[in-house]
Amino acid sequence: MSEILQYVHKDGLFHRMHPGTKIFLIIVVGLITILTLDIALLCLILLAVLGMALAGRVLREVLQQMALILAMSVIFILITLITMPDGQVLGYLLPGGYLPVTTGALYAGILLTLRFAILIISFQVFVITTQPRDLVNTLEKIGVPSDYNLMFLIALRFIPTLQIEARKIHEAQLARGYYPGRGFIGRIKSVAPVLIPLVSNALSRATVLGLTIDMRGLRTRARTPFREERLNLLDKAVIGILGMVLITFLAATILPFFF
């Protein structure tokens, strides 16, 4: 079973990098990705992000998300085809001249897909190569309140637990002759026997979780860090390069508006 968004213990390029550097990296990548309208540039960034995953030895984990990204791209392109026809008509989705496929809509759909793919992959590389504890410490240092960090940490931590629990509940109900339903509507209708125990168990767990947080003093007592991560040469180089890339990009895209 693949666990979604879980830290993978390896010795890769990103594992050695300071979490702060990685946060800067996804901010720069994210900014450029959102601001640009150039599909060629987006393709280049996507390749770069995949290359980074390869260099960080987490490409296999990243590729596991490809099914999700492909499904998403189909949905995006369908939505843009239906809602924002623009430009030249290339053909029709339905015979008889219904649902025209236009260049403008295709362009918008591909743009959206590429943007989401880059954001998802870079965020994933960041999360699975960073010990959650370092991640939380860094977020705390850059001023994110500790309650939010704890919330983020718990959300990440419980993803696989809920996956495993959902499977156990599903098995228990199958053993009672439960029929998971066929098709989209069938599935929705038959969701109660699995979803209700899952949510009830999670809620009853929340009380103990809260008490545990208080009894360990995670919100109240001061922390004396055991291992302090420092910026190494790699971090400084990456930050330098990213800074230059960002400045060049901003200069190239924003300056033309003023002149």
Next chain:
Amino acid sequence: MIELEEVGYAYPQGEREAISDVSLSVRPGECIFITGPSGAGKTTLCMAAAGILEHEYGGQKRGRVTIQGKDVKEYPGLSEISGLVGMVFDDPEAQLIFTTVEEEILSALERRGLSPEQIEARLVSIMEITQLLALKDRAPYALSGGQKQRVVLATTLALGTDILILDEPTAELDERGTKSIVSVLKNLKAEGKTIILTEHKFSHFRDLVDRLVVMDMGKVRSLGTPEDLVGDEFVKGVILPDFSGIQDFSLPAHPPDPAPVVSVKDLVHCYGDVPALRGVSLDITPGEFIAIVGENGSGKTTLIKHFNGLLRSTSGTVTVDGKNAGTAPVSELAHTVGLVFQNPDHMFFANTVAEEIKFGTLNLGIPHPDQVMERMLAETGLLHARDLYPRWLSRGERQRLAIACVLAMQPKVIVLDEPTTGLDGREAREVMEILKHLQRDGRAIVMVTHSRQMAEECTDRIITMESGKISSDIRRRG
């Protein structure tokens, strides 16, 4: 260390007090063993003693709790009390917040104002005591129940408190896991820690326990040294499961059909590359009561999931009532094999006990679901609970309800995974009596259990599993 004087408490939604008139004085270095039926107020007592009720819960409170001579009301909050008292709750999953074992323990160590060198030294010594060094980079979801319990215990030790309160620290553990927790606790006691624990498995803790508290219906029913209380019948029923005479009413009313209802041949199952079952063969005939015993990870649960098609074999065959369990749909096999999982809370979703029982019968199209439901309520002693919300029942009642839900589908074979987890001696006997009645009706019972005693005293055939194989298969009668 901790004093409770005439403590009473009712939860905000509760009609009666969960504990009442509880007085207990815990001396330094003492080990107190709290036991009693499920729903007797053991957990509530722990939370009262740890100051949790005072600071985190509403509801009606009476009496006085002091920790190290100071009333819990005078402590500003839980954070201050947690410097003195460490509490381990009964659900280990909910107490693992971080994503590796080492991080979890560090999270507690880093909040005590220690220097990095001190933190490092304590981290290593705590992981040694709790045998976690080899697991330090593991994520919580990749740990077994026993390992999770040890991580939670280690993290509580990292807080460095003199008082430890442990709520059922071995509930889900096998023999070996229980022994490892007991040996950790022995070391802690030798260091002078005060230990309060709620448990059912008294025999494992006998050397450790100074005083025994037996709870019933929210009150302290008996309090004294184990020697003082050993003559008390009620106490004996709770702490030492007694299955005497249980074999008498199990002789089948009609001679059962000798043809096997489940037949397993050379069964192999691999999870990915890891073999979990390595060539298992066995026949189960109607009217048999079989115990499957073995350590965690020996393949017991993997084996029983093949009986109703939840797992399909990698090689080998499983035949259930003439059908090939490797291909037949689970919903069809459910007519023959009923599987009761370890945690009853994984199945309850209906609003009432009655609806919960009818779910399976309606799915399978069993005739007269209402009559069947009434009969199941009577057979499992749950008539009083017909219209209650399943999750409000006590652990013992929930376990019986889980059995009733599966029984209502009228399977020929009933398979139970650890049906007495979290139950006291008397409740365990109630479950065994239900199973014995079923056996007399000619049904085959297969029970996975950690308890050798229960296997030997209640069943007719004991199958021992060891690393994916049957290492012994002993018939005791017939």
